[in-house]
Amino acid sequence: MKLVWCPETASKAYIDTVKYNPRICVVGDATHIQYWRPCEVFEESSVAELISAMAGGWKPQLIVETWYHGGAVTTSVGLAVASRHTCGRHVCVVPDEQTRLDYTEAMRNACDMSPEVIVGEVEEVMGDLVGIDFLVVDCRLKDFARILSIAKLSHRGAVLVCKNSSPRTYSTFRWRTVMGSRSRIVRSAYLPVGKGLEIAYVATSGGSLSPGKATSRWVRHIDQLSGEEHVYRR
Template sequence: MKLVWCPDTASKAYIDTVKSCEVFEESSVAELVSAMAGGWKPQLIVETWFHGGVITTSVGLAVASRHTCGRHVCVVPDEQAKLDYIEEMRKACDISPEVIVGEVEEVMRSLVGIDFLVVDCRRKDFARTLSLAQLSNRGAVLVCKNSTARSLNFRWRSVVDGGSRIVRSVNLPVGKGLEIAYVATGGISKGSSPGKATTRWVRHIDQLSGEEHVYRR
């Protein structure tokens, strides 16, 4: 099983996010991320919030989670950040995501099966968050927002464990920069040697639709 794109849900999430974020800054990022989350229909959406940052991405993800009936979790560093985040979300929309406080090493151990992850590059632990994420067996979409804030220069392979394969990645000049990757998982478990894998990924492009399919053999 793998993540499958659902255009109807993506459209609904996008439209509702436009309505919710039309008076906020950086609404374009929220609209894009919401449509992506809605389209992939993830069951576990996780994001990290930079204290004092704009709330629109969270609104977009909250809208998408409502359409997909998935779990939406926001990770914040301390209790004050939690209070501020909840207050900002209360002002922005009527959806309240789950908020978890703690260090990234501790929090990511408790979140298993992530299929949509959004990290803010203004947080010092963004790369660590990506590397510790326990991704879903269906695969996952990883998003780094505000990538130009740190003059981001990293390879996805350096922050994704050996049991995952980068199927596609893209850099978009939206907001303050978006780095996006679709990751296929399986075949190699964390901590194992890639050379001992018993399966391999095969890439196939449909000549009629142009769609790319990745499956395991």
């Protein structure tokens, strides 16, 4: 088995996430609307909607994310919406009890959904989370690459998302280096959404393509900073 894309669930997750991130409000009363203006635009709101659609579309059964003190919870809202549509498990990993309280309070104020929150060192917690098929980490965490490398992914494959991926991070980040030989990078992309998203769809080493049977292919890459196009074979 492998992850299969479902556009209907992706659309539902996207639309429902938009409802939690209103961007337009009315100035005036119901009988006399003076004008329209943007409401508070939540940080990372566009990222939340995109990630929610991705999580809904791939229909993962175990969604895992990391959160740190002071971070926005819009992505968490999007993942919570997606997990509701896919009937999957949504877990947020936080480092300590105070962070858990802050996260829980922020989610309570943002929506009517509350994911499962696990407190502990990321490396220890990730060891107990087996079969991850959708993982979201924050590139502002110094050990985000380590989190990706130790995650126990599903045998169906997984979608990995790194948010807040700055151009500097993008220029030095290499999925193959992070994931090693245990997973095959089926497709990866950098999206200039929000503060940057690194996304990869990976197949575990037990997938249909066995070691020693890989076929080379031409890859087209456009440098996001210079605009130069590079074509190479791998």
